[in-house]
Amino acid sequence: MYIKLISQVTVSISLIFLTAGCGGGADQVFEQARLENPCKLPVADGRGDVSIGGWPRINQRMRATGTVTSQVIMVDFPDAPAKITPQQAFENIKGTTAAFNEMSYGKFNYLMEPTYKWYRMSKNATEYDPLGPTFEKHRAYLEEALKLADPDVDFSKSESFIVLTDPNNVPFVAGPAFSATDLPITLDNTDFYNGTGSAADLATWGFIWANHELTHTLGLVDLYASESKDTTNYYDILRFTGQFSYMGDITPDSFAPGLFAFERWNLGWLEDDQIICTTENEITQLITPLAEIGGIKAVIVPITSTKVVVVESRRPIGIDRNLKKSGALVYVVDSAVQSGLGPIQVYPVDTKNDPQFTQAPRAVGENIEIEGLNIKVINSTITGDTVTISKKK
Numbered sequence: 146m147y148i149k150l151i152s153q154v155t156v157s158i159s160l161i162f163l164t165a166g167c168g169g170g171a172d173q174v175f176e177q178a179r180l181e182n183p184c185k186l187p188v189a190d191g192r193g194d195v196s197i198g199g200w201p202r203i204n205q206r207m208r209a210t211g212t213v214t215s216q217v218i219m220v221d222f223p224d225a226p227a228k229i230t231p232q233q234a235f236e237n238i239k240g241t242t243a244a245f246n247e248m249s250y251g252k253f254n255y256l257m258e259p260t261y262k263w264y265r266m267s268k269n270a271t272e273y274d275p276l277g278p279t280f281e282k283h284r285a286y287l288e289e290a291l292k293l294a295d296p297d298v299d300f301s302k303s304e305s306f307i308v309l310t311d312p313n314n315v316p317f318v319a320g321p322a323f324s325a326t327d328l329p330i331t332l333d334n335t336d337f338y339n340g341t342g343s344a345a346d347l348a349t350w351g352f353i354w355a356n357h358e359l360t361h362t363l364g365l366v367d368l369y370a371s372e373s374k375d376t377t378n379y380y381d382i383l384r385f386t387g388q389f390s391y392m393g394d395i396t397p398d399s400f401a402p403g404l405f406a407f408e409r410w411n412l413g414w415l416e417d418d419q420i421i422c423t424t425e426n427e428i429t430q431l432i433t434p435l436a437e438i439g440g441i442k443a444v445i446v447p448i449t450s451t452k453v454v455v456v457e458s459r460r461p462i463g464i465d466r467n468l469k470k471s472g473a474l475v476y477v478v479d480s481a482v483q484s485g486l487g488p489i490q491v492y493p494v495d496t497k498n499d500p501q502f503t504q505a506p507r508a509v510g511e512n513i514e515i516e517g518l519n520i521k522v523i524n525s526t527i528t529g530d531t532v533t534i535s536k537k538k
């Protein structure tokens with residue numbers, strides 16, 4: 146296994162470690178899934194730890210349905226003692242469970258069990274380096290923190306962890322996810338492949354930070370650009386998906402942080418029968434709002450073996466309550482494209498005039514031509530958006 150790091154251009158954007166390797170022996174299972182549904186994309190980006198594709202998902206990633214218990218351990222440092230109580234620290238991430246619950250339609254219960262105690266690390270914070278340069282250093286930091294709490298905590302019933310720090314008194318800029326493909330952290334005879342540590346960016350992002358990092362441990366990728374082409378423009382790193390999905394924009398005032406339908410389908414939060422995968426020359430379909438339980442949530446058209454076009458319906462409901470414009474959202478998913486390089490691209494693109502993609506959802510009469518398809522909204526009500534998707538002749 147070798148390690149490389151995404152080049153970091155904005156200190157407040159959180160990162161995940163890149164670990165290369167193979168996705169594991171899921172090929173046959175995937176081929177069967179693909180035969181049944183050609184919109185199920187393979188793990189094809191060459192990373193090994195996370196992917197926008199994968200049916201089944203990468204083996205080591207966290208369970209995405211049912212109740213997953215997580216131990217929340219709080220640490221501080223000789224040179225950076227916590228200045229808030231453990232209870233105050235936990236307040237920062239309390240909303241995480243409800244956000245997962247909403248986006249999974251009640252299917253995923255991320256149950257956090259905090260131990261309200263600051264454990265003092267053995268070295269100064271400046272001697273740890275959770276952002277790099279290696280996976281081993283990141284792992285060693287988290288392992289020391291968790292082992293400090295081991296005498297007080299039974300880890301044997303848990304599948305995830307969060308190492309929490311005082312975000313206003315820690316020198317780490319970003320708390321990357323721990324999403325190992327091997328070398329798990331072992332506590333109480335239990336192997337932990339998934340968890341996260343927090344850093345100063347928790348103060349910026351709030352609880353949605355934890356949803357973002359933990360969603361990496363569910364196997365999903367970064368949707369913001371890992372490199373800025375224009376460092377004078379903050380929104381340049383959002384050039385692929387604007388403010389759609391907190392795997393792109395993590396800011397708490399984002400108008401549409403809800404995960405995409407494709408992401409929710411991959412996690413098992415949307416069922417196969419809620420997705421229309423079509424190769425027809427033309428289809429007209431009502432798509433119900435993504436934030437509501439039940440109904441058809443997306444029409445997907447396969448383009449290549451790794452690429453699909455997706456149409457879903459967004460409304461200002463729940464986590465997307467600040468949505469600027471309702472309508473049918475169109476995007477391309479390509480599972481051969483790595484995290485940070487645009488594995489999802491929302492259309493239409495108008496990064497100059499609308500860098501947050503506020504106007505991207507299509508209203509009645511609006512259309513998009515993309516990947517040989519013409520996608521037009523022919524009706525829009527509170528029950529959803531009716532779209533006609535036709536192949537260009």
Ligand SMILES: [Zn+2]
Nearest residue numbers: 159160161367
């Ligand atoms: Zn990330």
